[in-house]
Structures are given as structure tokens and as C-alpha cells.
Amino acid sequence: xxxxxxxxxxxxxxxxxxxxxxxxxxxxxxxxxxxxxxxxxxxxxxxxxxxxxxxxxxxxxxxxxxxxxxxxxxxxxxxxxxxxxxxxxxxxxxxxxxxxxxxxxxxxxxxxxxx
Amino acid sequence: xxxxxxxxxxxxxxxxxxxxxxxxxxxxxxxxxxxxxxxxxxxxxxxxxxxxxxxxxxxxxxxxxxxxxxxxxxxxxxxxxxxxxxxxxxxxxxxxxxxxxxxxxxxxxxxxxxx
Numbered sequence: 001x002x003x004x005x006x007x008x009x010x011x012x013x014x015x016x017x018x019x020x021x022x023x024x025x026x027x028x029x030x031x032x033x034x035x036x037x038x039x040x041x042x043x044x045x046x047x048x049x050x051x052x053x054x055x056x057x058x059x060x061x062x063x064x065x066x067x068x069x070x071x072x073x074x075x076x077x078x079x080x081x082x083x084x085x086x087x088x089x090x091x092x093x094x095x096x097x098x099x100x101x102x103x104x105x106x107x108x109x110x111x112x113x114x115x
Numbered sequence: 116x117x118x119x120x121x122x123x124x125x126x127x128x129x130x131x132x133x134x135x136x137x138x139x140x141x142x143x144x145x146x147x148x149x150x151x152x153x154x155x156x157x158x159x160x161x162x163x164x165x166x167x168x169x170x171x172x173x174x175x176x177x178x179x180x181x182x183x184x185x186x187x188x189x190x191x192x193x194x195x196x197x198x199x200x201x202x203x204x205x206x207x208x209x210x211x212x213x214x215x216x217x218x219x220x221x222x223x224x225x226x227x228x229x230x
Contacts, residue, residue: 100213
């Protein structure tokens with residue numbers, strides 16, 4: 001049972017344009033969501049997160065949007081740069097004090113930004 | 116600050132052989148995670164330690180996988196005997212404490228190929 005899904009395996013955009021990566025989840029208990037970025041031969045690195053009490057969180061060129069009713073979140077990168085080319089993983093967690101912070105990851109989307 | 120260290124980086128074995136992976140977390144981090152990432156999928160949590168105690172091992176195939184974290188610092192993950200489907204990247208991560216809001220820092224991973 002895939003609780004976090006990234007339905008687009010890959011995305012290609014032109015440098016300077018917007019990249020939009022999508023993620024859907026099924027577990028209504030998830031209330032904390034994260035995006036990780038992964039370069040080849042390296043471990044994932046944390047990019048940005050959002051709590052379910054918000055619907056938007058910005059950090060520089062990166063913005064994450066959360067639509068709780070649709071159980072959908074998206075990551076916007078504006079403007080996209082060639083260095084953003086990587087695999088992006090969406091992850092979800094339950095943040096309650098009794099929970100361990102276990103992350104459930106999506107399958108990943110490979111972003112290619114063309115110069 | 117030194118990151119999460121893992122060794123070896125690559126390992127090739129034949130099925131039914133044994134293999135062990137080592138992880139050294141970021142200094143002072145109480146929580147350590149082992150993930151399995153099969154090609155085309157996102158990381159899946161195998162086991163989570165808080166200091167030297169197990170917090171979650173619900174997805175660890177205990178008939179063949181074992182893990183320990185002696186003295187609450189380094190950790191080893193062992194597979195005995197290995198199967199073809201164990202081919203994957205094994206990622207170690209650490210965080211200062213357990214809980215969703217504590218960022219997980221990942222090591223570079225060990226790529227295991229079982230022939």
C-alpha cells in the first residue's frame with residue numbers, strides 16, 4: 001500500500017522556468033510533509049517542509065503548497081537552475097508526541113533542468 | 116560538522132552469502148535510522164534506534180536482517196543469508212532526537228548487488 005505517491009517519474013524543464021513536482025498521500029493522519037533532494041551517489045538532503053496547519057511555505061526559490069482536502073502537495077522551484085537537476089522525494093510523517101517521526105517516502109521524481 | 120559516514124560504499128556478493136554495513140552518525144545524534152532504497156522506489160525505513168534501544172523495527176525482515184547499535188553510537192546492519200531481492204542502496208540517517216520535526220541527515224549509502 002503506497003501511502004505517498006509521486007506519479008511523475010521524471011520532469012524536464014528549461015532553465016529559468018518553473019518546475020512543479022507533485023505528491024499525493026492517502027493517510028489522513030499525516031500532518032507533516034517534507035521534500036528531499038538527492039544527487040547521484042549521495043544521500044538525500046532535506047530541502048523544505050510544511051506542517052498541516054499551513055498551506056504554503058517558502059524558502060528562497062522553493063515553495064511547497066499543501067492542499068489537505070485533496071491530500072496533495074506540490075513543490076515549486078522558480079526560477080529553475082541546472083544545479084537543481086536531481087531526484088526529489090516527497091515524504092510524510094505523523095508529528096504527534098507518541099509518534100516516532102517515521103518518514104514515509106514517495107517513489108521520487110527525477111528533475112532535469114536544461115540550460 | 117562531519118556528516119553521517121557509511122562503509123563500504125559498494126558491495127557485490129552472491130546469494131546466500133552474508134554481508135554487513137557500518138554507519139557512524141553525526142556526533143551527538145541520539146536517533147539512528149537504516150533505510151532500504153530499491154531502484155525506482157523511495158527509501159523505506161528498516162529500523163530506528165533511540166540511543167541503543169530499538170524504536171521501530173516493524174519493517175525489518177528479521178529472519179535474515181539484524182541490526183545493532185552498541186553504546187548508542189555506531190551501528191551495523193547485517194544480512195544473512197542474502198537474496199537477490201536485497202539488491203538496493205542501504206542508507207543510514209541520524210537526527211538529534213526522535214520525532215517528526217528533527218531533521219534526518221543521510222549518509223551516502225551502501226550500494227549492494229546480490230548476484
